Amino acid sequence: MEMGENGLLKKIYGSFTAGGKGLKKRKTDGAFGSVILGPGDDAAVLRIRAGTRLLLSKDDLVEGTHFERSWADPRRLAARLLAVNLSDLAAMGDVKPLGCLVSVGFPADLPADWALGFLRGLKKASSRWSVPVLGGNLARSERVYLSMTIVGSGESRLIRRAGARPGDILAGVGPLGEASAGLDLLRRGGAKARRRGGVPRWALPLVRSFMEPVPQLEAARRLAPLLTSMMDNSDGVLRTAETLAQRSGVRLRLSLSETPASQALLRFSWERGIELRRHQALGGEDYGLVFTLPARRWEEARRRVPAVYRLGEARRGRGVESPWAATKAFEHFR
Amino acid sequence: MEMGENGLLKKIYGSFTAGGKGLKKRKTDGAFGSVILGPGDDAAVLRIRAGTRLLLSKDDLVEGTHFERSWADPRRLAARLLAVNLSDLAAMGDVKPLGCLVSVGFPADLPADWALGFLRGLKKASSRWSVPVLGGNLARSERVYLSMTIVGSGESRLIRRAGARPGDILAGVGPLGEASAGLDLLRRGGAKARRRGGVPRWALPLVRSFMEPVPQLEAARRLAPLLTSMMDNSDGVLRTAETLAQRSGVRLRLSLSETPASQALLRFSWERGIELRRHQALGGEDYGLVFTLPARRWEEARRRVPAVYRLGEARRGRGVESPWAATKAFEHFR
Numbered sequence: 001m002e003m004g005e006n007g008l009l010k011k012i013y014g015s016f017t018a019g020g021k022g023l024k025k026r027k028t029d030g031a032f033g034s035v036i037l038g039p040g041d042d043a044a045v046l047r048i049r050a051g052t053r054l055l056l057s058k059d060d061l062v063e064g065t066h067f068e069r070s071w072a073d074p075r076r077l078a079a080r081l082l083a084v085n086l087s088d089l090a091a092m093g094d095v096k097p098l099g100c101l102v103s104v105g106f107p108a109d110l111p112a113d114w115a116l117g118f119l120r121g122l123k124k125a126s127s128r129w130s131v132p133v134l135g136g137n138l139a140r141s142e143r144v145y146l147s148m149t150i151v152g153s154g155e156s157r158l159i160r161r162a163g164a165r166p167g168d169i170l171a172g173v174g175p176l177g178e179a180s181a182g183l184d185l186l187r188r189g190g191a192k193a194r195r196r197g198g199v200p201r202w203a204l205p206l207v208r209s210f211m212e213p214v215p216q217l218e219a220a221r222r223l224a225p226l227l228t229s230m231m232d233n234s235d236g237v238l239r240t241a242e243t244l245a246q247r248s249g250v251r252l253r254l255s256l257s258e259t260p261a262s263q264a265l266l267r268f269s270w271e272r273g274i275e276l277r278r279h280q281a282l283g284g285e286d287y288g289l290v291f292t293l294p295a296r297r298w299e300e301a302r303r304r305v306p307a308v309y310r311l312g313e314a315r316r317g318r319g320v321e322s323p324w325a326a327t328k329a330f331e332h333f334r
Numbered sequence: 335m336e337m338g339e340n341g342l343l344k345k346i347y348g349s350f351t352a353g354g355k356g357l358k359k360r361k362t363d364g365a366f367g368s369v370i371l372g373p374g375d376d377a378a379v380l381r382i383r384a385g386t387r388l389l390l391s392k393d394d395l396v397e398g399t400h401f402e403r404s405w406a407d408p409r410r411l412a413a414r415l416l417a418v419n420l421s422d423l424a425a426m427g428d429v430k431p432l433g434c435l436v437s438v439g440f441p442a443d444l445p446a447d448w449a450l451g452f453l454r455g456l457k458k459a460s461s462r463w464s465v466p467v468l469g470g471n472l473a474r475s476e477r478v479y480l481s482m483t484i485v486g487s488g489e490s491r492l493i494r495r496a497g498a499r500p501g502d503i504l505a506g507v508g509p510l511g512e513a514s515a516g517l518d519l520l521r522r523g524g525a526k527a528r529r530r531g532g533v534p535r536w537a538l539p540l541v542r543s544f545m546e547p548v549p550q551l552e553a554a555r556r557l558a559p560l561l562t563s564m565m566d567n568s569d570g571v572l573r574t575a576e577t578l579a580q581r582s583g584v585r586l587r588l589s590l591s592e593t594p595a596s597q598a599l600l601r602f603s604w605e606r607g608i609e610l611r612r613h614q615a616l617g618g619e620d621y622g623l624v625f626t627l628p629a630r631r632w633e634e635a636r637r638r639v640p641a642v643y644r645l646g647e648a649r650r651g652r653g654v655e656s657p658w659a660a661t662k663a664f665e666h667f668r
Contacts, residue, residue, distance in 0.1 A: 032386070033432040033487050035466055044468035046432060046485075048382055052366070056485065058435045058471045065439075065474045098367040098380060101392045103437075103481045105399075132369055134378035137392045140399040142477050147437045149483035151380075151390065153367050 041160050042091035042231055048153070055095055055152040057088035063144040071186045071193040074114050076211035077146065078121030079128075084234065085150035086129060086215035087287040091232040093159040093224035095152040095217070099134040100126070102148050105141025118146070129215070159220075163229035164248035164292035168314040171298070173219045173307055174288020175209055176237055176259050177280035181268045182210030205264045213287040220289060222304040230291035236284035237311065241320045244290065251317030256280050258310045281324045375494050376425035376565055382487070389429055389486040391422035397478040405520045405527040408448050410545035411480065412455030413462075418568065419484035420463060420549035421621040425566040427493040427558035429486040429551070433468040434460070436482050439475025452480070463549070493554075497563035498582035498626035502648040505632070507553045507641055508622020509543055510571055510593050511614035515602045516544030539598045547621040554623060556638040564625035570618035571645065575654045578624065585651030590614050592644045615658045 036053065037045035043057035061081050063069060082100065089095040102122065106115055126133050134151070164170075185207055189198025199207055220230070229248050233240045238254065245252040256277040261269075269276040292314055293301055301308055312322075370387065371379035377391035395415050397403060416434065423429040436456065440449060460467050465484070498504075519541055523532025533541055554564070563582050567574045572588065579586040590611040595603075603610040626648055627635055635642055646656075 033430070035433060035468065038466060039469045044433070044435065046468070048388075054382075054388065056433075056435055056468055056483070058437050058469060058483065060437045060439070060471050060473045060481070062439055062473045062475045064476050096367070099369060099378070099390075101378065101390055101483055103392050103394045105394070105396055105479055132372060134369065134380070134390055135373045135392060137394050137481070139394050139396045139479075141396045141479060142398050143475070145439055145473075145475060145479050145481075147394070147471070147479075147481040149390070149392065149435055 037160070042088045043152070045158060051156050053154045053156055053158060055089055055092055055154055056149065057085060058147070058149045059084045059088060060145060060147040069114065069144065070191045071189060073194055073211065074117035075121030075124070078118050079125045079212045080210070081146050081148050082122070082125040082129060082131060083213045083215050084287055085148045086131070086217060087213070087232045087234065089150055089152040090215050090217045090220040091230055091289060092154060093157070093227065093230065094221045095154040095158070097129065097131045097150060097152045097217070099132045100148055100150045101134050102136040102146070103139070104136070104147070105139045105143070105145040107142055107144065108140055110144070157224070159224055159227045159230040159291070161229055161231050161244055161247040164244055164250045164252070164314045165228055166250055166314055166316045167295060168228055168292040169295050169298050169310060170241065170252050170254065170290070170292050170312040170314060171301065171308050172233065172237065172259070172288055172290045172311050173223070173305055173309070174214070174216050174233070175286045176233070176256070176261070176288065177276070177283040177286070178206055178209035178262055178265050179213055179285035179287070180210070180279070180283030181265055182206035182208065183285055186210065202267060203264055205262060206268060210285060213285070215287060216289045219305045219307070223291065223301055223308070226293045226297040226301050226304070228292045228294065230289055233286055233288045233290045234284055236282045237290055238281040238320065238322060238324055239284070240290045241311070241322070244292065245318065245320050248292070248314070249318070250314040252314055252320045253312040254281070254320055254322035255312050260309060278324055281322065371494070376422045377486070379492060385490050387488045387490055387492060389423055389426055389488055390483065391419060392481070392483045393418045393422060394479060394481040403448065403478065404525045405523060407528055407545065408451035409455030409458070412452050413459045413546045414544070415480050415482050416456070416459040416463060416465060417547045417549050418621055419482045420465070420551060421547070421566045421568065423484055423486040424549050424551045424554040425564055425623060426488060427491070427561065427564065428555045429488040429492075431463065431465045431484060431486045431551070433466045434482050434484045435468050436470040436480070437473070438470070438481070439473045439477070439479040441476055441478065442474055444478070491558070493558055493561045493564040493625070495563055495565050495578055495581040498578055498584050498586070498648045499562055500584055500648055500650045501629060502562055502626040503629050503632050503644060504575065504586050504588065504624070504626050504646040504648060505635065505642050506567065506571065506593070506622055506624045506645050507557070507639055507643070508548070508550050508567070509620045510567070510590070510595070510622065511610070511617040511620070512540055512543035512596055512599050513547055513619035513621070514544070514617030515599055515613070516540035516542065517619055520544065536601060537598055539596060540602060544619060547619070549621060550623045553639045553641070557625065557635055557642070560627045560631040560635050560638070562626045562628065564623055567620055567622045567624045568618055570616045571624055572615040572654065572656060572658055573618070574624045575645070575656070578626065579652065579654050582626070582648070583652070584648040586648055586654045587646040588615070588654055588656035589646050594643060612658055615656065
């Protein structure tokens with residue numbers, strides 16, 4: 001299968017996660033369990049009763065694609081697995097996680113420590129975020145895969161990817177570029193990185209950003225009443241803006257002049273000789289949020305969540321205006 | 335990891351799917367989303383409102399473990415994936431499927447036909463059983479994995495694995511041994527079997543039993559009011575009885591003298607020189623149901639679902655009494 005090129009990938013991808021036609025709004029006849037939002041947003045939405053919605057989403061971590069056993073600590077992988085799934089819920093607004101289900105594929109010769117480490121990490125993460133593990137599946141597999149489904153509940157007003165309007169402010173919350181720097185360090189550090197020997201001390205916060213991203217549930221809860229559109233920035237802020245622009249039918253002007261960057265990230269970009277803002281625009285893996293809101297509500301948003309930062313604004317038109325646009329083909333399949 | 339032997343597997347397996355302590359009954363304080371049944375039964379159960387329950391379950395198909403691409407038609411694999419998940423819901427009683435989520439791991443060099451075939455099969459199965467695909471995830475993976483989460487709703491009276499009482503009749507519905515014969519034929523037929531050349535014409539119903547098992551949703555709905563315990567027979571009827579006996583704290587006497595067997599299965603067992611009833615007791619993969627009910631309700635069960643068959647009865651004590659007991663180590667990890 002040729003990836004990221006032919007129509008096939010789009011077709012498959014569209015069927016599973018993000019229909020090109022935008023959100024598929026189905027029956028909203030009010031029946032119990034009717035589908036309000038199918039594939040295509042951060043989470044699917046079912047009607048449970050007047051004013052109450054059930055949210056469901058799925059995200060996987062696959063050995064050889066998202067991690068290597070050589071450098072990934074299984075306890076931290078469990079933390080990442082839950083965090084990236086919780087991020088899907090946060091991206092829908094004011095959502096309370098109810099629980100998760102976990103399918104794992106483990107090789108027959110997987111060291112016992114690895115499996116137990118994952119289990120301990122899952123229990124710890126489950127307890128940290130108060131998300132019970134409801135069930136799951138264990139299968140034999142040549143390489144490790146970790147597949148999670150997250151379930152949450154929310155009120156009827158959820159924030160979709162479509163909804164940004166001309167004049168809105170584009171903004172974000174959470175780290176930018178920290179996690180992808182951490183991933184790069186882990187890959188280069190290899191087996192030593194797992195034991196923290198392959199990564200310099202100053203860079204450990206970057207590794208932590210990758211392995212244990214913090215889902216923005218609380219920020220999403222506080223900001224939700226003010227927002228017109230939202231999604232998480234796991235694909236990088238540039239691609240995220242492209243998706244929001246496409247779904248909302250607006251043009252987004254993107255600037256990263258006001259975004260945060262840790263001391264470790266500044267040093268990372270300096271030592272590597274890479275442009276910080278470009279790295280932040282394309283990086284991904286951070287699981288912060290990108291959202292839009294009417295300009296008149298910006299001050300209120302800052303009061304509610306002081307860590308929000310401005311990323312630009314929405315205008316009439318299409319696409320994203322930024323110094324980094326069109327630098328890379330859209331590549332979702334990983 | 336040594337499988338099926340040491341305590342590790344039990345520990346992991348118990349944490350994810352079937353706690354050795356029996357059902358974990360948690361908070362039933364009536365709050366929205368509170369967990370009524372965690373890992374350990376066919377599905378997890380959440381409280382949604384008085385009298386309404388949300389059910390969630392997960393089952394995967396993994397290349398190299400559950401199928402080989404050489405002999406498995408991807409359209410039929412999609413049918414099987416949905417069916418085995420629906421079976422988990424059926425095993426809880428009167429449950430209405432609401433939707434499913436699908437994570438797939440596809441190799442970079444997967445032929446386009448394969449991916450599209452799976453997609454078409456999924457759409458067809460989704461339509462056949464009226465189970466919308468709510469969302470999912472697509473990841474790159476060295477070998478194919480197919481991971482589904484199924485969501486359903488039911489009334490508050492669900493049938494658990496625990497609940498059988500001394501004096502109950504043990505019974506079943508659905509095929510026994512047909513699917514495992516089909517799997518055997520596919521494995522031996524190899525690449526030819528996919529194009530139906532490697533399997534004799536008379537044996538095609540057996541292959542169909544494996545690739546497209548029929549979830550017993552309707553039978554479960556009709557029988558539910560009469561039952562004391564239930565689970566699906568995917569691990570084979572002997573192991574299923576062992577689990578029901580253990581969870582319910584009863585002794586089950588198992589006999590297969592009244593169970594159905596297709597013409598194809600009779601011929602299969604004759605040509606292979608294997609004992610039919612032993613094959614049916616150990617086979618698995620069928621996704622029929624095994625359940626218990628008070629003896630006085632047996633005639634009513636037969637009226638409601640004429641295809642039910644008697645498998646034995648429950649007594650005081652522990653374990654399963656059968657000609658095939660203790661012939662094989664309990665092996666869940668596959």
